[in-house]
Amino acid sequence: MDLATQIIGSIKLPHIDKDHILPVVSIAAATTILYQSWQLISSSKNLKKQGLKEIPIPGSCYPIVGHVLSLGRIPGETVKQWHKECGSIIQLKMGQRTWIVINDPVLLHKLFVTHGNKASFRPHLNFAHTVYSGGGKNIAFAQPGKIWQRNRAAALSILQPKQIENYLPSIRRESLNLAQRLLDYTERDGGVDPFKHVELNFINVILGHGFGKTYDCVEDEEFIEVSQIVEDSIRYLAIELDITNFLPQFTKYGFLVDRKLQEIQELHRIKRNTIFKQYIEETEHKEGPNFVKALNESGYTLDLDEKLVVLFELVAAGTDTFTTTGTWMFAILCHYPQAQKKAQDEIDAFISNHGRIPDFNERSEVPYILAVIRECMRFRPTTFFGLSHSVVEDLVVDGYLFPKDCFISAHMASLHQNPNFYENPEKFCPERFLNNTKSMHAAANGKLEERDHFNFGFGRRLCTGIHLAETELFYSLIQVLSRSFIEPVSLSELPDLDGIMDSGITVRPVPYKIKFTKRTNVPV
Numbered sequence: 329m330d331l332a333t334q335i336i337g338s339i340k341l342p343h344i345d346k347d348h349i350l351p352v353v354s355i356a357a358a359t360t361i362l363y364q365s366w367q368l369i370s371s372s373k374n375l376k377k378q379g380l381k382e383i384p385i386p387g388s389c390y391p392i393v394g395h396v397l398s399l400g401r402i403p404g405e406t407v408k409q410w411h412k413e414c415g416s417i418i419q420l421k422m423g424q425r426t427w428i429v430i431n432d433p434v435l436l437h438k439l440f441v442t443h444g445n446k447a448s449f450r451p452h453l454n455f456a457h458t459v460y461s462g463g464g465k466n467i468a469f470a471q472p473g474k475i476w477q478r479n480r481a482a483a484l485s486i487l488q489p490k491q492i493e494n495y496l497p498s499i500r501r502e503s504l505n506l507a508q509r510l511l512d513y514t515e516r517d518g519g520v521d522p523f524k525h526v527e528l529n530f531i532n533v534i535l536g537h538g539f540g541k542t543y544d545c546v547e548d549e550e551f552i553e554v555s556q557i558v559e560d561s562i563r564y565l566a567i568e569l570d571i572t573n574f575l576p577q578f579t580k581y582g583f584l585v586d587r588k589l590q591e592i593q594e595l596h597r598i599k600r601n602t603i604f605k606q607y608i609e610e611t612e613h614k615e616g617p618n619f620v621k622a623l624n625e626s627g628y629t630l631d632l633d634e635k636l637v638v639l640f641e642l643v644a645a646g647t648d649t650f651t652t653t654g655t656w657m658f659a660i661l662c663h664y665p666q667a668q669k670k671a672q673d674e675i676d677a678f679i680s681n682h683g684r685i686p687d688f689n690e691r692s693e694v695p696y697i698l699a700v701i702r703e704c705m706r707f708r709p710t711t712f713f714g715l716s717h718s719v720v721e722d723l724v725v726d727g728y729l730f731p732k733d734c735f736i737s738a739h740m741a742s743l744h745q746n747p748n749f750y751e752n753p754e755k756f757c758p759e760r761f762l763n764n765t766k767s768m769h770a771a772a773n774g775k776l777e778e779r780d781h782f783n784f785g786f787g788r789r790l791c792t793g794i795h796l797a798e799t800e801l802f803y804s805l806i807q808v809l810s811r812s813f814i815e816p817v818s819l820s821e822l823p824d825l826d827g828i829m830d831s832g833i834t835v836r837p838v839p840y841k842i843k844f845t846k847r848t849n850v851p852v
């Protein structure tokens with residue numbers, strides 16, 4: 329539902345007599361225009377006085393609510409259009425808060441990497457702070473400081489490239505299971521939506537290592553419950569849903585508080601905490617290595633609540649993003665059979681030489697596979713806005729003022745279509761990345777010119793799961809392409825690459841069905 333409709337529907341206005349509506353509306357409209365004009369003129373004069381550049385304010389910005397009612401059904405799409413109209417840096421007014429959105433890689437790099445010590449804070453979000461992160465005790469929503477450093481270091485102690493080597497047996501097994509399930513469901517039903525299957529692939533790897541838990545199939549009741557909690561968590565992290573954060577003056581009158589959202593948050597808090605606390609307690613006594621023991625032995629002391637939010641975060645942050653990325657990858661490849669053929673030729677040649685599929689440390693022998701994964705992520709990014717950064721004091725970069733406590737986001741879709749950074753950005757062209765066999769982790773930590781894409785964010789806040797995500801994408805794609813062709817169910821039913829579903833942080837393709845058809849005569 330449109331955000332504006334949602335909010336307006338929840339406001340109970342007093343009855344107004346029909347005859348009185350016209351003058352009331354006219355006065356309101358005139359006041360709006362006068363107020364906006366006054367605001368624009370005075371802020372523009374102030375900036376010029378200080379020698380600062382103006383950041384355009386796009387679309388319809390109303391008094392008090394600002395852009396909250398203008399963001400439309402899919403805010404990421406609306407903001408993309410505003411970038412086209414107003415340029416690579418724009419500012420939105422979300423009630424009392426300022427939200428600056430940028431699609432210029434050079435400015436983003438300057439801000440988040442060069443000025444990373446000042447621009448790596450997180451803006452306050454009600455749900456993220458109070459429910460998801462247990463009061464800022466996790467990684468993604470903790471402010472740079474002791475707790476964040478400790479949690480990030482603890483997470484990296486189980487997610488850094490060297491550690492991922494320990495997970496390779498289960499990554500290999502789960503990606504093979506994924507390829508087989510996609511073939512089996514296609515044979516059974518004539519087609520399959522890969523979303524839940526990709527989700528099961530990731531959840532089995534992360535929960536397997538985290539808590540020694542795996543599920544056999546997408547119909548497993550516990551898998552359904554856990555994946556629902558994960559999907560709900562991510563949905564409520566969306567900036568634009570945090571109405572009472574932007575308009576706190578309305579909270580006490582109960583006008584704009586979405587009661588349903590509150591109920592779901594509460595339920596989620598109880599359900600999530602019960603299940604994951606139980607997982608943690610059980611896991612501490614299980615045999616063999618797992619994340620809980622690794623955290624206990626990492627030298628960082630975390631109490632049960634802290635372990636809960638950190639470990640749940642690794643599950644939630646990884647599952648939704650990985651699943652969305654994999655689901656886009658299959659949808660895109662269904663449109664590009666020539667790219668599939670090239671990738672399959674490369675895998676077949678490797679198998680003929682070595683008698684097995686390649687491992688991630690042999691990736692330089694399959695550069696086209698790496699290029700396909702990178703190009704799919706560039707072509708259809710995983711999130712609309714990544715995770716917003718913030719500043720705790722005013723910061724000026726390139727003549728632009730980033731005011732204290734503002735939200736600062738990259739607009740991922742238009743950033744990855746920036747013609748100054750990508751030649752013919754509208755074209756799906758894996759070849760653009762053929763010479764880049766560095767891991768995405770290395771590319772993301774390198775110079776701006778060496779960056780392939782920006783899906784994992786920037787600088788000090790770079791995604792901690794980047795290496796696990798890339799390794800899993802690598803094995804999943806190879807297992808699927810070595811065994812099957814990805815085809816439309818019928819020629820008129822190709823996945824819609826322009827239809828998108830806003831899932832909070834991530835942006836998924838609209839649900840689709842495709843066929844995974846068994847390849848014969850392959851050297852597997």
Ligand code: HEM
Pocket residue numbers: 467468469480483487534641642643645646647649650653710711714715716717783784785786787788789790791792793794796797
């Ligand atoms: C394709 C998969 C993934 C994508 C596209 C992705 C994307 C992102 C982005 C955009 C950020 C914010 C970066 C910034 O603020 O500049 C982030 C942060 C984070 N991600 Fe990921 N992610 C993925 C997979 C994972 C996985 C597999 C895990 C863990 C198992 C994970 C855990 C985290 C954590 C803990 C943070 C917070 C880092 C911090 O604030 O210091 N992510 N991710």
